[in-house]
Amino acid sequence: MPVLDWFSVLYTMAENTIPEPSDEGFTYRVNEQITLFSMSGNQFYKYRWQVLYLGEHLATMLTHTKNEKFVRKGVVKVDFKNHLLYTGMLWQFYDELTGSLNLQFKNVSRVDIAIDGLDHIIRFVNKYLKQTRQNKVVELVGRGTIRAAALDRNTMLYHSFKLGANGSRKQVTIYNKTKEIIKSQKDYIQKFWKANGIHFEELPLAEMLAALKKGEDEPMNVAGVKNIFRFELRLTGEYIQEMQVKKAETGEWEFFKIDWLKTSDGMMSIVHRACENFFEFVLKTYKENCKCKRLELIPFSKFEIFPIELQPVKRADDLYKTKLSIKKNVRQLFFGVLQPSDYMATEALVFDVNNYDLKEWFAKNLFTWFKELEYSNPDADYVQTVKDFLIDINQRFESNQEHEILI
Known part of the structure; x- marks a missing residue:
């Protein structure tokens, strides 16, 4: 029979659901069954709470992110205590905790199945x-x-x-x-x-x-x-x-x-x-x-x-990095670091735009890039070649024929 041996979950929680404690040892009573007892946090969260259910420590919760670059605002983490996982009471407590604090499931942080x-x-x-x-x-x-x-x-x-x-x-x-x-x-x-x-x-x-x-x-x-x-x-x-x-x-x-x-x-x-x-x-x-x-x-x-x-999940930070990569390739085309005749440049652009479904974003930004970069190279004929090249790619994106460029 399988059993959970480690269970950590990420949730989103509305702002001010749990007050910021005035000092360590602050007690917040959620309801008649659940009480939170504050402790110092870690490198990502300001506060760590013991979650007490009828006086028994059944979980530890981390709240109030320190730096939104690492943990988004409103995201909390709950680590359920090991002994709870073997009692048969896990899901009853889970439902009461998430219901009392209106925690919205985001993802499992870690799970061990034994x-x-x-x-x-x-x-x-x-x-x-x-x-x-x-x-x-x-x-x-x-x-x-x-x-x-x-x-x-x-x-x-x-x-x-x-x-x-x-x-x-x-x-x-x-x-x-x-x-x-x-x-x-x-x-x-x-x-x-x-x-x-x-x-x-x-x-x-x-x-x-x-x-x-x-x-x-x-x-x-x-x-x-x-x-x-x-x-x-x-x-x-x-x-x-x-x-x-x-x-x-x-x-x-x-x-x-x-x-x-x-x-x-x-x-x-x-x-x-x-x-x-x-x-x-x-x-x-x-x-x-x-x-x-x-x-x-x-x-x-x-x-x-x-x-x-x-199914690999496309994360927001990956999307941001991909957009930066596309713009970098466009800039290098105008500067002459990459050439329109360079197959690798074409392949990189087509792959990034298709992989993250950025055709509309590419078309929307194309003429903005032209205005920004058209004077970055003194060779006017070369600049026009780059523009024609990018316009051609965009037209093929719109007609779903970009694969023909790579043949």
């Missing part, structure tokens, strides 16, 4: 890494490299693996969760295991931690108990924002919805898409991986997986 009890994956990946070039029968699809850590010298097996770089848009980690909860004392996770049939024996975590500190137990693999291994997928908001599904009834595309995280089927559909050509293995029976049989290490067949596609 699947416990897939102990066979540890054995599989160990065997995969022990292959040689001569006896390889299983291959990892994609260009990633699995990094192994935590070698148990008694068994010569690794107990921790990572795929994907730190700070990348997605990352997979596989590790011994039993050892981790002993060190972190997260008793609520083993209660979650028991409630969901993953592990029925509750461990005396405090006593086991004391034993580990005294060196009475092997920290790599906890002796005397069943060790539960975790598969964990970490996704950034940038990756989540590109996810979309096609509605069967209308054929329209629908971008990520928070509801996808509310069900096991939704979470497993996200995991399925993120693992595609990333954490995916094939039996190496053909030279081309696309012809080889895929191995199902994660039990996707037990869930109703809906197909998710990725």
